Amino acid sequence: MMKVEDLKLQNNEGETALWLAIASTDKMVDVLLKRNKDLLKIRTKGSLPFLCALWSGHNDVVECIYSMTNIADEEWKDSDKKSILNSCIAAGLFDIALEIINHCKTKGTLMTIGTEVLRYLAYKPAAFDEKVRSFFRRLVLRILPGPGNFENSTGVKIVRCIWSETVKQNLQKHEDILKTIAGDSEEKEGLLFTAARLGNYKFIAELLKLYPEIAWERDHNNYTIFHVAVIHRHENVYNLLYELGLRKLGTLDKNKDNILHLAAKKPAQSRLNVVSGAALQMQRELLWFEEVKTRVNSTDRRKWNEEKKSPQALFSEQHADLMEKGEKWMKNTANHCMVVAALIATIMFAAAFTLPGGNNGDTGHPILLKKSAFVVFVVADAVSLCTSSASILMFLAILTSRYAEKDFLVSLPVKLMVGLVTLFLSIVTMMIAFSASFFLLYAESMKWIPVSIAALAGVPVVLFALLQSRLLFDVINSTFNSRHLFRPKNRMI
Known part of the structure; x- marks a missing residue:
């Protein structure tokens, strides 16, 4: 029978049974550690089993391994820690990282091992997400996105802990850490600029607090x-400017571009895709350009x-x-939606003169x-x-627009939003009218028919809502929330 001490035996590669079990399941690891917890201290090729598990x-x-590990009792070297x-941090196990x-x-020993963590966190915006977010909260943020409250995130606690110790260091150590944060060469990007490039505004906000x-x-x-x-x-990073005090950003880069020139350049496609459709992307670009224009003086606005x-x-x-793509996208969307709206209007107009049950032959009143x-x-x-008629008019107005640059800012998005909302309402009320007609004809003889029909009538409404929700939310957000894209009410610092 195998003894407990036999579990410490190593093969030719120096691997114990625990090392082999790590590649299997947590149940096997749990069984081995319950029999012999000393397996956690046996190194293979200089590394601990816990690191192998990571x-x-x-x-x-x-x-499973961490639950059986007592950090205070473990004889970990600084290099291990x-x-x-x-x-x-790289694996997203932020709670364990915070305990360490x-x-x-x-x-x-925090400053011996902890400063490199800031680099990993700069690359990890997900570390600053709220721990708990309800369905209603997620829905609201989808329609009206904003900075939100991130005080309870683990990433905030980690940065706060390390950065508070950093600012207490002596002058030379402090300057060395600042070089890591801000960057001092073309070859190595500073953490602050890495976080700004990735939109990790919560990481930056924590650094700026101290x-x-x-x-x-x-x-x-x-x-x-x-x-x-x-x-x-990244508007959330840019908005930190308003909490640090208004300051004009008129400096030039190596190509003699000021910050308004940078706003005039088209960003990567991945950043354009944060909203649906080329027209709304064009609107977002105009918003950025007009906003940055307020951060430079009148001379810089005209500078070459x-x-x-x-x-x-x-x-x-x-x-x-x-x-050009925005004009094509807007016209295609308007054309397709107008066909649907016209069909609904035709059907509803005809239904108004062919009432369920017919009319009284003597009086002409509906029976x-x-x-x-x-x-x-x-x-x-x-x-x-x-509503279908109003939708047709909105989409017709889109088709006949002049498509100037400024039209993409307010005029076209508003028309598209009104057209989509009225089209959705026309579909909903059409299904209601359809269901009501069955309640009129079959409610007394076969009640299950109108009930079944009413349930089926909800299917196209739900499908429209699901399939077009992203576009509808983006249009509403771009139309109403765009004015709050910059200078948010919630403070981040």
Whole structure:
């Protein structure tokens, strides 16, 4: 029978049974550690089993091993703690990382192993997400996105813990850490600019709380984080500017471009795709250009770069293809939606003169006039006819627009939003009228028929809502929330 000590035996590669079990399941790891916890201290090729579990990518195994690990009792070297901490951040195990950081802070070794964690967190915007977010909260943020409250996120606690210790260091150590944060060469990007490029505004906000002057550090291109935010279109990073005090951003980069020239250049396609459709993308670009225009003086608004182009001329040149795509996308959308709206209007107009049950031959009044379902039918038919007609007019206005640059800012998005909303209402009321007619005809003889029909009538409404919800939310957000895209009410610092 195998003894407990036999579990410590190693093969030719120096691997124990625990090392082999790590690649399997957490249940096997749990069984081995319950019999012999000393397996956690046996190294293979200089590495601990806990670190191997992190490398394996099996988070359930990692959590199983960590639950049986007492950090205070483990004789981990500083190099072990550094590797484990960085691996936890890279794997998204932020709760475990925070416990290790708090332990190191108590032992006074945090600054020996913790500064590299900031680099991993700069690349991990997900570390700053709220722990709990209800369905209603997610729905609201989808329609009206914003910074939100991130005080309860683990990433915030980690940055706060490390950064508070950083600012307490002596002058030389402090300067070395600032070089890591801000960057001091073209070859190595500073953490602050990495976070700005990735839109990790929560990471930046935590650094600025204790050291606001770092916001004005410049990289090898003579950019601040706000220049980087404009290049990559991260409004939450840019909005930190308003909490640090208003300041004009008139400096030039190596190509003699000011920040308005940077706003005039089209960003990467991945940043354009944050909204649906080329027309709404063009609107977002116009919003950025008009906003940044307020951050430079009147002279810089007309200043030429090395290519002898003003910001406005550069914007028109860079966005000519997007503007053409936006016009084509808007017209195609309007054409397709107008066909549907016209069909609904035709059907509802005909239904108004072919009432369920017919008319009284003597008086001409509807036979089923006194039934409540008849009132529902008539009202729903009238609403559907009116909303579909309004939808047709909105889409017709889109087709006949002049498609100037400024039209993409307000006029076209508003028309599209009104057209889509009225089209959706016409579909809903058409289905209501359709269901009401069956309640009028079959409610007394076969009640299951109108109930079944009413349930089926909800299918196209739900399908329209699901299939077009992204576009509808983007249109509503671009139309109403665009005015709040910059200068949000919620403070981040």
